[in-house]
Amino acid sequence: GDSVTQMEGPVTLSEEAFLTINCTYTATGYPSLFWYVQYPGEGLQLLLKATKADDKGSNKGFEATYRKETTSFHLEKGSVQVSDSAVYFCALSDRGGSARQLTFGSGTQLTVLP
Amino acid sequence: NAGVTQTPKFRILKIGQSMTLQCAQDMNHNYMYWYRQDPGMGLKLIYYSVGAGITDKGEVPNGYNVSRSTTEDFPLRLELAAPSQTSVYFCASSALGPEQFFGPGTRLTVL
Numbered sequence: 001g002d003s004v005t006q007m008e009g010p011v012t013l014s015e016e017a018f019l020t021i022n023c024t025y026t027a028t029g030y031p032s033l034f035w036y037v038q039y040p041g042e043g044l045q046l047l048l049k050a051t052k053a054d055d056k057g058s059n060k061g062f063e064a065t066y067r068k069e070t071t072s073f074h075l076e077k078g079s080v081q082v083s084d085s086a087v088y089f090c091a092l093s094d095r096g097g098s099a100r101q102l103t104f105g106s107g108t109q110l111t112v113l114p
Numbered sequence: 115n116a117g118v119t120q121t122p123k124f125r126i127l128k129i130g131q132s133m134t135l136q137c138a139q140d141m142n143h144n145y146m147y148w149y150r151q152d153p154g155m156g157l158k159l160i161y162y163s164v165g166a167g168i169t170d171k172g173e174v175p176n177g178y179n180v181s182r183s184t185t186e187d188f189p190l191r192l193e194l195a196a197p198s199q200t201s202v203y204f205c206a207s208s209a210l211g212p213e214q215f216f217g218p219g220t221r222l223t224v225l
Contacts, residue, residue: 051212102159
């Protein structure tokens with residue numbers, strides 16, 4: 001079945017540091033890939049997405065490129081802020097599924113210190 | 115638009131009690147989902163629905179039931195609550211595309 005493996009956390013960075021959170025996936029078809037963010041006490045919000053190989057998703061300074069050859073979708077940001085502190089989830093949606101089901105990674109807790 | 119709303123926000127149950135978690139969406143989405151999130155884990159799919167009157171099991175359906183009588187509402191029923199059902203429950207919805215929109219969650223504790 002489909003699976004998503006994320007870099008284990010927690011990750012602690014100083015403000016303005018560079019961020020990378022690794023994500024690799026296993027899927028039988030050609031999935032769409034997502035990064036969701038969960039701020040404390042809130043539900044998940046879509047951060048960015050990519051629907052086909054070599055697509056780059058970007059939002060709020062975050063980027064991730066869909067790499068089919070390495071089955072990866074690593075999240076990057078050049079300069080993190082305290083407000084980026086949250087849990088980040090990598091997820092995939094296999095287009096073969098009839099209900100658009102999402103398979104999630106276990107999440108990576110990011111803390112940014114001032 | 116309110117998006118996806120969930121009630122209650124918090125609940126404490128005793129072992130063996132029952133309750134219904136409410137979920138509603140005002141985006142006219144056909145697809146709706148229930149997930150549970152355990153500490154340090156990703157979300158696991160409990161049940162989903164592709165439209166009014168149609169529901170199906172996800173990865174972890176045992177101990178839960180759902181119904182979908184309208185497009186807007188997708189309640190999750192817990193019968194005979196057990197400590198293993200202590201979790202945060204998220205409802206989500208989606209339209210034709212794969213992107214899902216999540217509610218704020220219900221934190222349930224079973225003692």
